Amino acid sequence: MTIKQLLAADSAKENIIVNGWVKTRRDSKEFTFIELNDGSCRANIQIIADAASPCYATAVTLTPGTSVRIEGGLVECPPGKEQRFEVRASAITVYGTCDAEKYPIQKKKTSDEFLRTVAHLRPRTNKYAAMLRIRAELSHAIHKYFRDNGFIYVHTPVITTSDCEGAGQMFQVTTLDLNNVPKTPEGAVDFAKDFFGKKTSLTVSGQLEGEALAAGLGKIYTFGPAFRAENSNTYRHCSELWMIEPEAAFNTLAENMELAEGFIKAIIKDVLANCPQDIDLFARFVNKDLLPSLANITDNAFERLSYTDALPLLEKENSRFETKMSWGVDLSSEHERFLVETYFKKPVVLHGKPSTVGAFYMKLNDDGKTVRGMDVLVPRIGEIIGGSEREDRLDVLLQKMRAQGMPEDPYSWYIDLRRFGTVPHAGFGLGFERAMMLLTGVSNIRDVIAFPRVPGWAEF
Ligand code: 4AD
Ligand code: MG
Secondary structure, X not given: OOHHHHHOOOOOEEEEEEXXXXXXXXEOXXXXXXXXXXXXXXXXXXXXXXXXXXOHHHHOOOOOOOEEEEEEEEEEOOOOOOOOEEEEEEEEEEEEOOOOOOOOOOOOOOOHHHHHHXXXXXXXOHHHHHHHHHHHHHHHXXXXXXXXXXXXXXXXXXXXXXXXXXXXXXXXXXXXXXXOOOEOOOOOEOHHHOOOOOOEEEOOOOHHHHHHHHHHHOEEEEEEEEEOOOOOOOOOOOOEEEEEEEEEEOOOHHHHHHHHHHHHHHHHHHHHHHOHHHHHHHHHHOOOOHHHHHHHHHHOOOEEEEHHHHHHHHHOOHXXXXXXXXXXXOOOHHHHHHHHHHHHOOOEEEXXXXXXXXXXXXXXXXXXXXXXXXXXXXXXXXEEEEEEEEOOOHHHHHHHHHHOOOOOHHHHHHHHOOOOOOOOEEEEEEEHHHHHHHHHOOOOHHXXXXXXXXXXXXXX
16 A cells, blocks of 8 residues: 555554655664655655564664565554554565665755756655655646636647747757768758658647647647757756647637636645645745745736836836846846736736737737737746737738748648638647746746756756
């Protein structure tokens, strides 16, 4: 049985078997006490080996990190203990010993920076195991929210020939021999000889394919990996991330904002309700302000703020910003966090940025200079969601693509969606790791994913 099952048992049991890793061992004259964890929940179970038991000789040799199989009886703890049950061991089998001197997971060596270098072992720590269980719970909450609201889960390709964000920050995918690259007569790389017969990359977003699927299914969402080759070494950027992207035919920008707000609130509540013990670890040891800051999000209506209205608020504070704001400048995290943490003191949905900083697919407003894009900004992180109502008019889309110097050929299928039964539609992308930072209070994105990928780092 797992430790989670054992601790939730309704009565004592004979002849149980539990597997796990030793956390600590404490010896007294008559007993050895072992704290055992198996990852199924935050709590350990206490194993007691009696000096009179044949397993005692083994028990007193166990060091932290050792993997064991324990046979014994599940018995009620004496009253006053935090837990109801403990295990009286009758037999102990060691699967693998653990050299206490060399084992990197030590009580005193727990800095996040150090643990990143042993990311293969950090799932053994309370904090990283809790983080990984919350990731699972959050994934489940996300699927549940969309399923309950009539969105159909779709899978979009990881290998793609189009650059969704048009930012040129893609990882190329090739089977060409890089030491002997085939060239065209003009001297360019001959991608016709590459695996797919053309230049391909890892996707930065499933949105464009998602729009095609929404144009047949109505309401869809994706939940998949995205890859960004942007050279930003910040607390909130990673090169491989998971993104959730709903897309809804017939939705306008206002409905997109409603969806995003309801969605964020629902998944926070769901996770808080379903893994209180793991969240408690973060609220206690990582960020004392975690629970109030999450309540601030679930209990307040998000501010709706246009870029035009945000600008004077930010310009007035230019002396405090590294990047000075003026019309046409995109917000950075310092501006986003000022609006959320200092000015409004609650989440903000910022919309209507100048078309010059918006992506090509964002619908142009009637003023001809701003677009129906939106960013959801939250405390500690800034942007957590980016989305928009999409440009659904063929002529305007083509005009915008030409203005941005985009080739039409790779996007001909995307343009087709505006030729055959175009509809207003809108969607957004939630960065899963940023949502994890929000939920746990962890301040570096490298510590909310099992094996982070950032510029210069792709170990494990
Ligand atoms: O704002 P972004 O770039 O929007 C899109 O990709 C749209 N195509 C989404 C859509 O409308 N379907 O990215 C969406 C979110 C961001 O708000 C952020 O939370 C996250 O994805 N994100 C990253 N998270 C971590 N590291 C990075 N390098 C990220 N880039 C984006
Ligand atoms: Mg964005």
